[in-house]
Amino acid sequence: MxxxxxxxxxxxxxxxxxxxxxxxxxxxxxxxxxxxxxxxxxxxxxxxxxxxxxxxxxxxxxxxxxxxxxxxxxxxxxxxxxxxxxxxxxxxxxxxxxxxxxxxxxxxxxxxxxxxxxxxxxxxxGRRHRAPPRDGVTLSTTGAPDFTAEVLREALATRQIAAHFQPRHCTRTGVLHGAELQPCWYRPDDTWLPAADFLPAVAHAGLCEALVQRMLDCAFELLGYMHKDHGVRLGVRVPASVAASVAWAQGVADQAERAGIAADRLVLEIAEDGGARCNDVLAGAVAHLRLRGFHCAIDRFGLGDSTLSRWFKVPFSELQIGARQLLQARENPHARHILASIIAMAREQDATLLVKGVDGEQDLALARSLGCHFTQGAQHADAMPEQAFVQYAALLRYAARRQAVTG
CATH class of the missing domain: 3.40.50.2300 (Response regulator)
Known part of the structure; x- marks a missing residue:
């Protein structure tokens, strides 16, 4: 350490x-x-x-x-x-x-x-290490901790569960575009857990909507004090089963209005769950969000229920390609051809294209050659705490100004 x-x-x-x-x-x-x-x-x-x-x-x-x-x-x-x-x-x-x-x-x-x-x-x-099992925590047969609903509710209520921010950059210019919020859990014993360790327990406890609300709170808080000139756009991942309601969509719009945050600074990324039967009500909720000025993305297109039928049914403004599809395209010419066809389809509908999992120059060059607008991954930076992201944005802003002055 x-x-x-x-x-x-x-x-x-x-x-x-x-x-x-x-x-x-x-x-x-x-x-x-x-x-x-x-x-x-x-x-x-x-x-x-x-x-x-x-x-x-x-x-x-x-x-x-x-x-x-x-x-x-x-x-x-x-x-x-x-x-x-x-x-x-x-x-x-x-x-x-x-x-x-x-x-x-x-x-x-x-x-x-x-x-x-x-x-x-x-x-x-080097700071990332796991806490030993404590009250309310048991180990499953796979070695991953299983958390009780009471423990998870307390973590959400006391803001132990917060957001890390993974930067997104413009594929062509490299300029910072925004970030995706990724849940993390800061434990009272000064350890923290990544999302993969507790998201299954959150879903099992029926707390997905509460977790989404926590991430929205984090997004609005950051947008409320971050320098407006940065113009960053924050992405919050939302299960389709949570987003499939116009009432929920209006609740997000109301929260943005109360916070004084422009709707277009938030991307609601609809996850690959919910099944085909939720697509009609999901379409209404996303249409409502779009009318309120929000950006809405289909996350990890091609996986789970993020299907072509959902894309055609729901009026998304952004299509997001996951790390798995990028890996397949990197290694397989046929997969690369399919990915190029998907991107061409989205561009024809004036959708923004984001590729996740860009971990090196080769991935970045591939995303650029396919015509993607934005990229996210270790090539730019790993997910980081809120204040680290604010400083990251400030450093890039300062570096850009220095470069402009020096020619």
């Missing part, structure tokens, strides 16, 4: 922005310096788990700092940054590894600052 980090950046504002983001990502102590000499002294006298090094500092170069790290016997991992040509950054990375340093990432400045967010999330993943 990373507890102590040191950032050196000759631009003080950038250094403090990175440090703030890293603290939000779960690193308790992050120190910042602009001085190469100060960095060397700190490495020699204090233990760090992570060192973020701007190799462009003038009085002590990054190569000298790498030497200082190695010679001090520091076990810290390194993140190297530079505004110099890529070959220089790569040379510094190769040198560090040749000297036995552990290099976590090498980041070009400033146009790929979002990579810093991904790196910070990778650092924070």
């Amino acid at each position: 990373i507890r102590n980090a040191l950032v050196i950046d000759q631009v003080e504002r950038t250094g403090f922005a990175l440090a703030t983001f890293m603290r939000y990502a779960g690193i308790p102590r992050v120190d910042v310096t602009r001085s190469g000499h100060g960095f060397v002294e700190a490495v020699q006298h204090r233990r760090h788990d992570l060192l973020v090094v701007d190799i462009d500092t003038p009085e002590v170069t990054g190569l000298q700092m790498i030497d200082a790290v190695v010679e001090s016997g520091s076990p810290a991992a390194l993140v190297l940054m530079s505004a110099q040509p890529t070959r220089i950054l790569q040379a510094a990375q190769d040198y560090a590894r040749a000297r036995g340093a552990r290099v976590l990432s090498a980041i070009a400045k400033p146009c790929t600052m979002r990579t810093m967010a991904t790196a910070a999330q990778a650092m924070a993943r």
